[in-house]
Amino acid sequence: MVFVAARKPELTIDEELAFPNALLQSLAERFLPFQVEGAVETLINRTPAGWAVMVVNNQGFYKLPPWKSR
Numbered sequence: 001m002v003f004v005a006a007r008k009p010e011l012t013i014d015e016e017l018a019f020p021n022a023l024l025q026s027l028a029e030r031f032l033p034f035q036v037e038g039a040v041e042t043l044i045n046r047t048p049a050g051w052a053v054m055v056v057n058n059q060g061f062y063k064l065p066p067w068k069s070r
Contacts, residue, residue, distance in 0.1 A: 032051075034051070036053070040056060040057050041056040041058060042055055
């Protein structure tokens with residue numbers, strides 16, 4: 001299964017993204033052998049030997065994309 005998405009630079013941080021949250025939650029429950037909870041950013045990648053998981057607790061702060069910070 002392959003999903004490809006792109007985000008247009010003109011979208012704001014509050015606008016809907018390409019995939020609905022319900023779809024992403026369903027896929028995570030079906031395919032991930034773990035669950036990440038809480039108000040954190042996550043980056044999850046499958047590797048040949050297992051999983052690479054990055055968890056970032058930025059306490060609600062985020063950087064604007066380069067095209068928004070000018």
